Amino acid sequence: MxxxxxxxxxxxxxxxxxxxxxxxxxxxxxxxxxxxxxxxVVLFNGCDGEWRGAIRKTGKRTVAVDLAEKMRDQSAPCDIDYCFAPIKRARLDFIAQKATELGAARLQPIVTRFTVSERVKTERLVANAVEAAEQCGILWVPEVAEPMAFDRYLADRDPARTLIFCDEAAPVSDPIEALTAAPEGAFAVLIGPEGGFAEEERELLLRGENVVPLSLGPRVMRADTAGIAALTLLQAVKGDWR
Amino acid sequence: MxxxxxxxxxxxxxxxxxxxxxxxxxxxxxxxxxxxxxxxVVLFNGCDGEWRGAIRKTGKRTVAVDLAEKMRDQSAPCDIDYCFAPIKRARLDFIAQKATELGAARLQPIVTRFTVSERVKTERLVANAVEAAEQCGILWVPEVAEPMAFDRYLADRDPARTLIFCDEAAPVSDPIEALTAAPEGAFAVLIGPEGGFAEEERELLLRGENVVPLSLGPRVMRADTAGIAALTLLQAVKGDWR
Structure with a gap:
């Protein structure tokens, strides 16, 4: 079995x-x-911890679970928003899964100037996040927000939440050094589309309060790879990997 | 255009x-x-740098490129072997692409005890590595080795090449601290299958010379995610992201 x-x-x-x-x-x-x-069977709901139970057939096609034992107390996700420009569907599935595995609390699609605007299916992002949480022993499923325009996101953001974005021209080239210097607390990681941020978007970001430009080495990476790399470094330097 | x-x-x-x-x-x-x-069109071959040229139709279906200008000198990959237990095909494609983007020099499939041994199509790994190198501006394509058994790999390895493997029970729980303490030079990153390493494999690894167990936080990750996370941290701490 x-x-x-x-x-x-x-x-x-x-x-x-x-x-x-x-x-x-x-x-x-x-x-x-x-x-x-x-x-x-094992159940979790994002607030009551993780429970072991047994399948009970309550009808020909209906099933309940009789809960027997609490296995783990509820833990909270790290306070990390993962903000990303929507990209092609298969890679979007992938992003929702990986951000969940890496402990993000919230998935926020952001429509930037160079975003190839395919419609984002929020319920599909949720399904991928649920699948990753189920498979990876995670005790919550990240909240999935409706897509938001880049300008609106920047205007509405709480400056107490450190905003990290990937920037090839970051003044501090060492990403660990850049993250170490950032304040502790709440974070947002913002990943642009394959075409990167427009120059005026980059300038807006750099003028923002509590914004950390992050350099991810000398090679160009696809957006999904950059996202995983940025979340990895954030968890290792500021998150719960320490 | x-x-x-x-x-x-x-x-x-x-x-x-x-x-x-x-x-x-x-x-x-x-x-x-x-x-x-x-x-x-832009060409590279892994040893002569990157060249700009123009398409020349030499027949109805044949094409040559007339080289006009060298754009970048050849650079060398970081000396990183990416060793991984073969997994399902779509994720294997993905691993070959991501390891290339993250600057690995060599891809080495390793057959461990819990590896669900699907046949590895080496030419498919090569095709995925080539595609990633072409799209991400990389000047080389990682070498792809034939699959090797875990025991044979450990017996044959050069102990001067630091071997990093992911281990939930690593004695140093901070992955940046663990990598910082490792010697500079050549590296191999070894990622097990979804089922993890067998206990006797883990013991063999821990007895090995110049082996660094790496802890990647409190959540279980899929093998491909763990691989990207380990390569990211290695590049940031010891590689060319500094």
Whole structure:
């Protein structure tokens, strides 16, 4: 028997509770994963910790989980917003998964000047974030925000949240040094589209309060790679990898 | 007109040379990218730097490039071997691309005990590495080695090359501290399969000379994410991102 399926649910979780599963999760457990009555399963909902329970078939196609034991207390995500220009669909799926694995609390699509504006399917970003959280033992699913225009984002941002953006021409070329000098607390990582930021966007960013330009070495990277690299360095220097 | 196509070729490159392109690249330029006689193109071959040239149709379906100007001198890759347990095909493509973008010099598939041994198509890894190098302005394509068994790799390795592997139970939990303490020089980054290393593999690794166990935070990551994170930290602490 492989290890128990791990599922994100919306319902509250508590000792002895019977948690009915939505149809899609019931179908997944019974028909895709071939699990049945009594098989173990793990649930989390982003606020009540992680619980072990057993599958209870409540009808021909309906399933609940009888919760038996709390395995882990709830932990909070790092206070990191991951802001990114929407890109092609497969890479967008990937970004939602990777930002979740790397511990982001919030995914915020940002439409910049050079963004090739495909419509962002928010529910698809959520589905990818849920999948990554389920598979990677994470106790929350990042909040997914509706797309926002670059100018609006900059105008509305809280300057107490340090904004990190990737900038080839950053004055401090060592990214660890640049992050070490930043204040502790809340962060946003902003990744531009494949074509980069427009010059006027870059100037707006550099004029912003509490903005850290980050240099990521001498090679050009794709936007998704730069995003993972920036989140990695942030977690290692300021986050919970220390 | 979008920016010139950038192509990796095997041929030597020098001032005024006419470089015939293989059929697949000729087809790509003429029929996929709709380029024609006189259009600019950029070539690199991993040893003679980067050259700008013009497309010369030498027949109905054949194309050469007349080299006009050297744009960049050849640079060397960082001396980093990226060693990884083969995983599912789409993620393997992705790993070859990302390791190239992050500046690895060599890709080495390693078959560990928990490796779900799908056959590794070396030529597919090469194609993905070439694509990433072409798109990301890299001046070389990493060498792709044939798969090797874990035990054989450990027995044959040069202990002067620092071996970094991801280990949740690493004694130094700060990955930047662990990498800072490692010697400068040549590196190998070893990423296990989704199921991790077997306990006896981990013990073998920890007994090895000049081996650095690296902790990547409190969350489980997929193998491909861990690989990008480890390469990012290595480039930032010991590589050419400083």
């Amino acid at each position: 492989s290890k128990p399926q791990r599922l994100f649910v919306e319902a509250p979780l508590s000792q002895g509770a019977r948690v009915p599963l939505p149809n899609d999760q019931a179908h997944y457990l019974l028909n895709v994963m071939r699990r049945g009555d009594g098989d173990p | 979008s920016k010139p196509q950038r192509l990796f070729v095997e041929a030597p490159l020098s001032q005024g040379a006419r470089v015939p392109l293989p059929n697949d690249q000729a087809h790509y330029l003429l029929n996929v990218m709709r380029r024609g006689d006189g259009d600019p």
